[in-house]
Structure formats: structure tokens, C-alpha cells
Amino acid sequence: xxxxxxxxxxxxxxxxxxxxxxxxxxxxxxxxxxxxxxxxxxxxxxxxxxxxxxxxxxxxxxxxxxxxxxxxxxxxxxxxxxxxxxxxxxxxxxxxxxxxxxxxxxxxxxxx
Amino acid sequence: xxxxxxxxxxxxxxxxxxxxxxxxxxxxxxxxxxxxxxxxxxxxxxxxxxxxxxxxxxxxxxxxxxxxxxxxxxxxxxxxxxxxxxxxxxxxxxxxxxxxxxxxxxxxxxx
Numbered sequence: 001x002x003x004x005x006x007x008x009x010x011x012x013x014x015x016x017x018x019x020x021x022x023x024x025x026x027x028x029x030x031x032x033x034x035x036x037x038x039x040x041x042x043x044x045x046x047x048x049x050x051x052x053x054x055x056x057x058x059x060x061x062x063x064x065x066x067x068x069x070x071x072x073x074x075x076x077x078x079x080x081x082x083x084x085x086x087x088x089x090x091x092x093x094x095x096x097x098x099x100x101x102x103x104x105x106x107x108x109x110x111x112x
Numbered sequence: 113x114x115x116x117x118x119x120x121x122x123x124x125x126x127x128x129x130x131x132x133x134x135x136x137x138x139x140x141x142x143x144x145x146x147x148x149x150x151x152x153x154x155x156x157x158x159x160x161x162x163x164x165x166x167x168x169x170x171x172x173x174x175x176x177x178x179x180x181x182x183x184x185x186x187x188x189x190x191x192x193x194x195x196x197x198x199x200x201x202x203x204x205x206x207x208x209x210x211x212x213x214x215x216x217x218x219x220x221x222x223x
Contacts (some may be wrong), residue, residue, distance in 0.1 A: 004154070043202055043214035044155070087154070097143045097162050098206060099170070102154040 003027055004103040006088050012109045017078045021106045023088030024070045032091040032098070033064055035073050038105065039084050047073075047086070078110045113138050116215035118203050124221045125193040133188040133218050135203030141213075143206045144186040145170070146178065148199040149217075155202065161186055193222045 006023045013019045025033075033050035048055065050062040050071050061074040071088055088103035119134045137144065145160035147170075157170030161180040175197060177189040186205075190197060198221050206212040 002154075043216055045214070046211045097145075097160060098212065099157060099160075100155075100212065102147075102156075104152055104154045 001026060002103075003101050004088055004090055006103040006106045008104060008106060010107040010109050012111065013078050014111055015078055015080060017110075018074065018076045019078055019108065020072055020074045021086055021088075021108075022070055022072050023103055023106075024068075025088075025090045025101075026069065027090070027092060027101075028069065029092050030069075030090040030101075031093055033062075033071050034089040034091075034100075035060075035062060035071075036087040036089055036102075037084050038087055044087055044102075075108075078108075080110050080112065083108055083110045115139065116203055116205050116213050118201075118215035118218050120218060121216065122219045124223065125190070126223050127194060129193050131190050131193065133190070133201055133203075133220075135186045135188065135215060136184050137186075137203075137205040137213070137215075138184065139205060139207070139213065140183060141205035141207045142183070144180065145204050145206075145212070146176070146186070146188045147202045147204065148172065148197075149202060150199050158188065158201075190220075195222045198222045 035047040036044040037047045038044040054063045059076045063072045085105040085107045087105045091098045116137045146158040147155040149155045159178040161167045201218045203215040204212040
């Protein structure tokens with residue numbers, strides 16, 4: 001079993017739709033959680049960190065459920081520019097160098 | 113700031129050849145790392161460094177060497193290229209536990 005698992009998709013949604021991705025992690029010692037975004041043939045870029053209390057950044061909302069060991073990302077009012085692969089990332093340590101464990105990503109396609 | 117730069121962007125090698133992938137950052141970050149990305153596998157850590165002169169192995173270090181003589185540079189050496197090393201290689205840097213910044217990647221094909 002992979003340490004971080006995601007549905008690869010693709011999720012095909014129309015502009016303006018709300019879409020949610022889930023990610024599960026197997027290591028209960030994981031301390032920090034992130035969503036990275038990766039455009040086709042580009043490098044990953046941090047979208048947002050995920051906090052225990054949940055957090056929101058504009059149209060994006062991230063939630064963490066430690067008891068069930070899953071992380072979610074909700075995108076409201078989808079834009080064409082949201083089309084990308086979303087990587088779920090966990091880190092076992094809360095200090096020092098981050099040894100990040102990456103999921104394989106969920107692909108989102110937003111159509112007009 | 114240029115951020116994290118990587119050269120070359122593309123490279124084709126024959127089995128057994130050696131080469132060095134270059135990585136540089138101008139953000140004065142302590143931490144630098146190398147990942148490879150393969151379809152269906154996610155990014156996997158090859159080697160990392162927590163400062164000049166200090167390196168350590170990641171998840172998939174075999175066949176690769178690194179050194180960190182300066183804060184800015186963190187080259188990755190392939191000792192004897194194999195087809196299994198065909199991949200996209202990303203270098204990243206970070207300051208402590210904050211956001212990792214990735215370079216644009218090097219697409220390597222080993223024939």
C-alpha cells in the first residue's frame with residue numbers, strides 16, 4: 001500500500017462547478033500536510049498547507065481528518081486555469097528538513 | 113531572484129554514460145533536495161542536503177551521487193546511466209520546514 005494515496009482522476013468538471021479531492025495517508029506519525037499544484041510538464045508549486053482546524057484561501061478549502069487519516073481539497077467556482085494535477089503531500093517531521101512523501105496526484109480538467 | 117535553476121532541460125544518454133545535472137538557487141536556502149518523478153510513482157526523494165558540506169540519502173539513492181560545496185549549488189551525478197534512470201528530475205530548495213521551491217526539471221532519457 002502506498003503511504004499517500006489519491007484518486008488519479010481525471011475529474012472533468014464545467015466552469016463554475018465545485019469539485020473535491022480526497023487523499024489518504026497511512027503513517028499516523030505524519031505531522032504536516034500540503035497540497036501542491038503541478039501544471040503539465042512543469043514543476044510542482046505549493047497551493048496551500050493544511051491545518052488541523054481546516055483552512056481556506058479564496059476558492060480553495062483544505063481539511064484534515066487525523067482520526068481517519070485523510071486530507072481533502074475543495075475548489076469552488078472552478079476556473080479554466082484550475083486545470084492541473086493536484087498533489088497531496090505529507091511530512092513526518094514538524095521541524096528541520098522536510099522529507100516529503102508525495103501522492104501520485106489527481107488530475108483536474110475544467111471545461112468551458 | 114531567479115529562484116531554483118536547473119540545467120540541462122533535456123538530456124539523452126546511452127547506457128553506461130555518466131553526467132551531472134546542475135541545480136542552483138539564489139534564495140540562500142539551507143535545504144536542497146533532488147527528486148525524480150515517474151508515471152504512477154509520485155515524486156521520490158533521491159538525496160538531500162541540510163547545508164554546505166552535509167548530504168544524506170533519500171528514498172532512492174542508488175546510482176546517484178551528490179555534493180554540496182556551496183550554499184547555492186547542489187549537483188546530482190549519475191555514475192553509470194541505466195534505462196531505469198529515465199525520468200524527470202526536480203531539484204528543490206527550502207528554508208527550514210517552510211515551502212519547498214522546485215526548479216523547472218530535467219527530462220532525462222537513457223537509451
